[in-house]
Amino acid sequence: MDTLNRKIINLLQAGFPLSEEPYLEVARHLGIEEQELLDRLSNLLDEKILSRFGPMYDAQKLGGAFSLVAVRVPEDDFDKVSEIVNSYPEVAHNYKRDHDYNMWYVLATDSPEKIDEVNSDIEKKIGMKVFNMPKLEEYYIGLRLPV
Amino acid sequence: MKDVLVQQEQVEMEQIALLDDVDRKIIELTQSGLPLVSRPYENIAQRLGINSSDVIFRMDKMKQSGVIRRIAAVPNHYALGYKANGMTVWDVPDERISELGHKVGELDFVSHCYHRPRFLPEWPYNLFAMVHAHTRDEARTLMATIGELLGEYDRGHDILFSTKILKKTGLRFNL
Numbered sequence: 054m055d056t057l058n059r060k061i062i063n064l065l066q067a068g069f070p071l072s073e074e075p076y077l078e079v080a081r082h083l084g085i086e087e088q089e090l091l092d093r094l095s096n097l098l099d100e101k102i103l104s105r106f107g108p109m110y111d112a113q114k115l116g117g118a119f120s121l122v123a124v125r126v127p128e129d130d131f132d133k134v135s136e137i138v139n140s141y142p143e144v145a146h147n148y149k150r151d152h153d154y155n156m157w158y159v160l161a162t163d164s165p166e167k168i169d170e171v172n173s174d175i176e177k178k179i180g181m182k183v184f185n186m187p188k189l190e191e192y193y194i195g196l197r198l199p200v
Numbered sequence: 201m202k203d204v205l206v207q208q209e210q211v212e213m214e215q216i217a218l219l220d221d222v223d224r225k226i227i228e229l230t231q232s233g234l235p236l237v238s239r240p241y242e243n244i245a246q247r248l249g250i251n252s253s254d255v256i257f258r259m260d261k262m263k264q265s266g267v268i269r270r271i272a273a274v275p276n277h278y279a280l281g282y283k284a285n286g287m288t289v290w291d292v293p294d295e296r297i298s299e300l301g302h303k304v305g306e307l308d309f310v311s312h313c314y315h316r317p318r319f320l321p322e323w324p325y326n327l328f329a330m331v332h333a334h335t336r337d338e339a340r341t342l343m344a345t346i347g348e349l350l351g352e353y354d355r356g357h358d359i360l361f362s363t364k365i366l367k368k369t370g371l372r373f374n375l
Contacts, residue, residue: 065273071256071263073239091236094273098233105274107234108259110227114267115219121316123323139367147366150287154323154360157287158367184323190298190315193305194269 054102057085061093065106118165120187122172124156124179131155134179143171154184218265222248223258234271282332284361286339288346289325291318291356297327300353304329307349309342324356336361 060083070078080090097103113119126134131149138144138158147158160168172183219227225248235243241259242252262268277285292300297315304327305313312330329346333339340359347354 062273062275066275067272069234069271069273071241071260071271073242073252073256075240076236076238087238091238095236097273098236100279101276102279103273104276105233106236106272107232108230108262108271109269109274110231111266111269114265115227121328135366144367146368148362149364149366150360151363152358152360156366157360184319186316188314188316190301192298192301192313192315193310194312195272 057083058093058097058102061090062097062103065094069106112161116163118160118162118168120160120168120172120185122158122160122175123154123184123186124158124181125154126156126179126181128155134181137178138175141171141175143167219262219267222250222254223262226255226258227262277332281334284333284336284339286331286333286336286343286359286361288329288331288343288359289357290327290329290346290350290354291324292327292350292353293355294326296353300350301327303349304346307346309333310346325358 064079064083069075072078074087076090077087080087083090094103094106098106124134124138134156135147135149138156139147143160143162145159145161147156149155150157160171162168162171168185168187172185176183226244229244229247234240237243239252241255245252245255248255259268259271263270301313301315304310307329309331310329311332312328314328315326316328318324318326331339331342331346333342339361343357343359347357
């Protein structure tokens with residue numbers, strides 16, 4: 054990646070203006086043409102170096118409910134359990150981690166009651182205890198990766 | 201504690217109620233990204249039949265109320281070479297967690313920092329902080345930095361590296 058792309062990513066991780074011609078503003082700051090910034094942004098998104106560009110909404114403030122859930126799955130059952138858990142549309146993410154607690158999924162539902170419902174259902178289907186760990190307080194969310 | 205939670209819920213409910221249909225349309229049109237055109241907010245405004253200044257005003261209001269966390273680029277950390285993604289977990293005293301959590305969250309290399317419930321005796325950890333590094337050793341060094349910051353309040357910790365993405369869907373909101 055060249056220096057200009059690095060500069061663009063580092064600058065835009067910090068924020069983007071709410072103004073009539075925001076790309077022009079950012080381009081001037083970088084000392085480049087607006088069209089060059091738009092082309093490069095489009096490439097960075099196409100090449101999936103950026104996964105998103107735009108407003109980050111706080112889903113909880115939009116009325117949704119979320120939770121992180123951990124399960125200790127015996128290695129031999131892992132694929133089978135993973136298939137069952139992933140089949141729920143409410144499971145937004147699911148990660149394998151190298152730990153005794155090796156499955157970590159994120160539930161996204163319309164209401165807090167639904168979180169408990171889905172977890173009970175999953176527990177019954179997989180025959181294992183799930184550990185529901187919703188956030189009690191948030192201290193920081195954001196990604197600042199120097200590139 | 202309970203009162204605080206109830207209060208927080210009420211505030212959040214009010215914020216939900218404050219969004220009108222036009223706000224919801226703006227969210228719908230921008231949740232997958234901002235248009236890559238010279239006047240992106242005007243582009244959204246035209247699709248809604250309103251003025252660009254109205255879109256900017258409404259998005260600014262959503263930013264102030266926290267509905268929009270920020271408008272920014274989100275890098276794909278794998279593509280940038282950050283391949284060691286560790287969830288560090290800490291057992292810290294409950295009465296100190298708020299103060300400590302904010303301090304840990306301020307560290308540049310921490311992307312998410314939350315207070316979550318313990319499950320005693322098997323899961324003693326109540327503070328979660330995600331770190332992203334190029335290698336596992338680098339991630340462990342970052343964990344040690346958090347440990348130094350917590351000092352005597354670090355009563356135990358662990359790091360869980362992700363080894364496989366089993367499922368990842370884009371979060372889309374039901375509006």
